[in-house]
Structure formats: structure tokens, C-alpha cells
Amino acid sequence: MTAVPLSSLSLFPGTREQIIESRTRSYASWGRGTTLQEYLERDARTDNHEVSRNNKLMTWVLARRDSPGSLDFMCSCETYWREGLVRAGSSTDPNLKNKENEVEVVDCCAVASVFTPAINRGKGYARHMMRLLHWVVAPSHSLPKEFPAAWGTPPQRPSFIKNAAFSVLYSDVGPTFYHAGPSYDKEDGWKVVNPVSTIWSVSKAHELLSPIKNDALNWKWFDEDSINGAWKVDEAAMKEEMSKVPASGKTLFSYLPTKGVAGFQHHRLQQFWVKMNPKPIYWGISLASDSESTALDLSTFASWTLDFRPPTMNSLIITRLRSNREDFKKLLAQVVDFAKKHSIEEVEVWNLPSALEETAHSFGGKTIVRDEHLSSFKWYGHEKNEDVSWLYNEKFCWC
Ligand SMILES: CC(C)(COP(=O)(O)OP(=O)(O)OC[C@H]1O[C@@H](n2cnc3c(N)ncnc32)[C@H](O)[C@@H]1OP(=O)(O)O)[C@@H](O)C(=O)NCCC(=O)NCCS
Incomplete structure (x- = not known):
């Protein structure tokens, strides 16, 4: 034609x-x-x-x-x-x-x-x-x-x-x-x-992270409902963080995770992950702060989607991440543990903050430039x- x-x-x-x-x-x-x-x-x-x-x-x-x-x-x-x-x-x-x-x-x-x-x-x-x-x-x-x-x-x-x-x-x-x-x-x-992506093999990362004992910490797991509350807190935190980026003369921009944007990541792949055994019910985790406040604290936070299409894909992809250097390995240990329990083979995150790279690599993470997406x-x-x-x-x- x-x-x-x-x-x-x-x-x-x-x-x-x-x-x-x-x-x-x-x-x-x-x-x-x-x-x-x-x-x-x-x-x-x-x-x-x-x-x-x-x-x-x-x-x-x-x-x-x-x-x-x-x-x-x-x-x-x-x-x-x-x-x-x-x-x-x-x-x-x-x-x-x-x-x-x-x-x-x-x-x-x-x-x-x-x-x-x-x-x-x-x-x-x-x-x-x-x-x-x-x-x-x-x-x-x-x-x-x-x-x-x-x-x-x-x-x-x-x-x-x-x-x-x-x-x-x-x-x-x-x-x-x-x-x-x-x-x-x-x-x-x-x-x-x-x-840019950083990718861990779950079996290797799990082995390297196993000495980190996290169970006594106060972790909050987010299910389908409670993750929606987390996006709102995340939105407020993103605004606050953006306002505090040291002025460089550059204009900064970002999407917001609210109004279904972040939730869409696991919703979109539902027809695949419902077939997982055990069926996943959590889509994020945060470390509760020591303070008396009951407000949700997302200063150590990860959310994810699951791309479960074996044999080609079997990954947990972190959708949002916030952590300081010190708490990152504890957070990673929880995420990798969750992935292992669901027989996930890889954990991936996009554009890991440079401050967390050294820790990421010390637990087997590899940073690559993607040739897709x-x-x-x-x-x-x-x-x-x-x-x-x-x-x-x-x-x-x-x-
Ligand atoms: C990719 C796709 C949309 C291109 O459609 P198309 O109407 O043939 O594209 P065009 O004719 O406008 O091509 C424009 C240019 O892109 C190039 N191009 C086309 N397909 C390409 C591809 N898959 N990879 C890289 N470049 C490509 C063409 O060679 C052309 O370059 P030129 O102007 O130097 O000759 C079509 O091949 C497609 O639907 N593929 C399957 C779905 C897909 O991959 N979509 C993109 C998702 S991000």
C-alpha cells in the first residue's frame, strides 16, 4: 500500500x-x-x-x-x-x-x-x-x-x-x-x-542480607486499601522535598503518585500476579518512626509492583523508594524477604539515589542503563x- x-x-x-x-x-x-x-x-x-x-x-x-x-x-x-x-x-x-x-x-x-x-x-x-x-x-x-x-x-x-x-x-x-x-x-x-535500573538477584541478595535482623523493628505493610493513604503522604513529602532541593537555577518537575498513578502499576498486572502462590496482598512497606506521633511516616518507604510472567519475567519492581543510607539495608532486606516468599527472582528499582548505590551494590545489586522503557x-x-x-x-x- x-x-x-x-x-x-x-x-x-x-x-x-x-x-x-x-x-x-x-x-x-x-x-x-x-x-x-x-x-x-x-x-x-x-x-x-x-x-x-x-x-x-x-x-x-x-x-x-x-x-x-x-x-x-x-x-x-x-x-x-x-x-x-x-x-x-x-x-x-x-x-x-x-x-x-x-x-x-x-x-x-x-x-x-x-x-x-x-x-x-x-x-x-x-x-x-x-x-x-x-x-x-x-x-x-x-x-x-x-x-x-x-x-x-x-x-x-x-x-x-x-x-x-x-x-x-x-x-x-x-x-x-x-x-x-x-x-x-x-x-x-x-x-x-x-x-537507569539497579537489579538484584533475590537468591543472592537474600543470602547477603540474611545477617540483618529486622523482625524487632516496627514495620508497616500496605495492602490494596492502605497503600492509597500512603500515596497521599508520599505526595506531601515529595512537595516538601522538592521545595528543599538546593537552588541550582534549574526548573524541577515530577509526576505525583496520587489519583491512581502509582496504584495503576500493580493494577495493570493483576491478571498475572493473581496466579501467584501465595497470592500477594502487600504493595508497600514503611518503617514506623520512634516518635509518639500516630501520623504515617514514609521516611523509610518502598512500594512495588509484581511482573509475574514466568519464564520470561518474574520481578518485583520498586515503584517508589525513600530511605536514608543507614536504614536502606534494613528496608532492602524486608523487600527481598517478601520477594523470596513469593518466589520472585529479581528485584529492580529505577534511578536509585546515588547515596544508596554503595549499599545496593554491596548486597549484590547491579546498576545498568536499560535498553527498553x-x-x-x-x-x-x-x-x-x-x-x-x-x-x-x-x-x-x-x-
Ligand atoms: C514502532 C512503530 C510504532 C513504528 O511505526 P511506523 O508507523 O512504522 O513508524 P514510522 O514509519 O513513522 O517511522 C519513523 C522512524 O522510526 C523508525 N522506526 C520504525 N520502527 C522502529 C523501531 N521498532 N525501532 C527503531 N526505529 C524504528 C523508522 O525507520 C523511521 O525512521 P526514518 O524516518 O529515519 O526512516 C511500529 O513499528 C509498531 O507499532 N511497533 C510495535 C509496537 C511498538 O513497539 N510500539 C512502540 C512502543 S514504545
Whole structure:
């Protein structure tokens, strides 16, 4: 099939039928040993999850302008709308309302499920779709003054779409595929930043950590319900921490774990971990403080998801981590012990703070640069990429 001229195509919010068609198409790549029915049921469950409800999850299709609702669309992708934090640095436009070093809650989005069916591949459709996506999520001040004439007229933006302060995606197709920006001739799209993981073999780490006796400590385990309370405390702690990062002139940004974002990590993989024996009931742990206060203290805290798809995957992936150097080995010992009890083979964490690396490595952890799930961001503020810094580039905000 020859490629259709890009000017005859545009980006549209998917109809219900197009959403189902888009999921049915991607089943071939991401079905992961499930039946098509199970795959569609998982996505239907996601539709009802807080992370997606109220138009937070949108499916977009690149389709012909003269038949936007056709099931014969070229390719598709999804955006998840979320909340994040931004702390403006010194290069922020002085006309903007955010003041230097003040932490502000912002709207932002995450891009997922970019998919072109095999018959349409290699014709520039996915790349064009990603270029157009900027035009429906970014604030107008961050877009070129004129929409490129070669692309026809700009895509229409549904009225409920908010302006994203930034967007993030996780590339499984290398570091350059998502460089496409909103301009015709500039590669100023998503930029890969720190796709770094530290990974432990559970059997080895368990052996090395076994001399650490933790049982007398006051650990709090979080189940499906109580972990929601933890995200709220974590959100407050992230705001506080961001406000205290020493000023470097850089603008800081992060996602927030609340509104279903962090919980989505284990919800998404439920169809696999329900088959584990014993079935996991805990999704996080914290060390209670010595103080008299009854308030939840997350100064030593880990949450996780379980990717249980043996024989290919059998991992506990830490989604959020907070610890000082001294308590980290105690926390790690608890997490590894939990993993061992569930016959998990590996524990992984993204972007371990450098202060914890030495301890991590002394208990068998290996730090690597991932060649998949490459964390990438597109900043829609006035600052240049080198003047912004992503805090908490961890698994909790993956999609
Ligand atoms: C990846 C995918 C979306 C590309 O779709 P497409 O419509 O064929 O992409 P385009 O034609 O717009 O390709 C744009 C560029 O990316 C390159 N590219 C395409 N697929 C690629 C891949 N898998 N890895 C790296 N680069 C790739 C193309 O060579 C092209 O480069 P060029 O402009 O220098 O020639 C499609 O192959 C697909 O759906 N794959 C399965 C699902 C998947 O992996 N999605 C991405 C998840 S992060």
C-alpha cells in the first residue's frame, strides 16, 4: 500500500469502536500470553480505574480527514492526564505566574501504546502522529507560531483537554524514534533521560542480607486499601522535598503518585500476579518512626509492583523508594524477604539515589542503563531542556 499524503491525515480522539480496534490491533505485540478476550478485559478494567476515568485516558487515532471515524485508521496512541509538580528555576519566563523555587501543582500527560499495524509501517505515520500530538496537548506558547503548511490544518483539540506542562513516555523503540517535535523541521520532541535500573538477584541478595535482623523493628505493610493513604503522604513529602532541593537555577518537575498513578502499576498486572502462590496482598512497606506521633511516616518507604510472567519475567519492581543510607539495608532486606516468599527472582528499582548505590551494590545489586522503557520527556515551558530536571524518574509513573 502506498503512503497517503500526510496533509490528508489528522489526529482525532478515537471513537469507542476505534478504541476497541486499536486494542485489538496491539494485542499481537502486547498480548503477553493472554487471550484477546483477557487482553480487552484488562483494558476495560483500566478504563474504570481512577488513572483513566473522566477523560484522563484518551485514545488518539491518525486517520483520513474525510473519514475520521473509519476503522481503517493509520495508527494510534494513548495519553493519560495526570498531575505533577513544577518548581520554577531562574530561567523561567518572568511573566509566568510561578515564582522561582515555589512548588506548583500542574497538569501533565503521559503517552503510551504507540502502535502502527504491520501493513502501515515504515510510511512515517507513527512519527507524524507523535508530531501532531504536541499540537493537542501543549500550551500554545510552546508551539511554533504557524502550523506547518505541508501538514494541512492543525488537529482540533477537544475543549476538555488541558495544557500539559510536560509530557513523558517510555520508549521501547530506541532513543531517537520519539525525537519528533511539533515543528516541520526540528527534532525537538521527547528526550531520553536516565533510563537507569539497579537489579538484584533475590537468591543472592537474600543470602547477603540474611545477617540483618529486622523482625524487632516496627514495620508497616500496605495492602490494596492502605497503600492509597500512603500515596497521599508520599505526595506531601515529595512537595516538601522538592521545595528543599538546593537552588541550582534549574526548573524541577515530577509526576505525583496520587489519583491512581502509582496504584495503576500493580493494577495493570493483576491478571498475572493473581496466579501467584501465595497470592500477594502487600504493595508497600514503611518503617514506623520512634516518635509518639500516630501520623504515617514514609521516611523509610518502598512500594512495588509484581511482573509475574514466568519464564520470561518474574520481578518485583520498586515503584517508589525513600530511605536514608543507614536504614536502606534494613528496608532492602524486608523487600527481598517478601520477594523470596513469593518466589520472585529479581528485584529492580529505577534511578536509585546515588547515596544508596554503595549499599545496593554491596548486597549484590547491579546498576545498568536499560535498553527498553527509556524514560523520555518533552518540556512545554519556556526553559531549554538543559535547564530542567526530572525528579522521581521512577517506575511509579510508567504507563
Ligand atoms: C514502532 C512503530 C510504532 C513504528 O511505526 P511506523 O508507523 O512504522 O513508524 P514510522 O514509519 O513513522 O517511522 C519513523 C522512524 O522510526 C523508525 N522506526 C520504525 N520502527 C522502529 C523501531 N521498532 N525501532 C527503531 N526505529 C524504528 C523508522 O525507520 C523511521 O525512521 P526514518 O524516518 O529515519 O526512516 C511500529 O513499528 C509498531 O507499532 N511497533 C510495535 C509496537 C511498538 O513497539 N510500539 C512502540 C512502543 S514504545
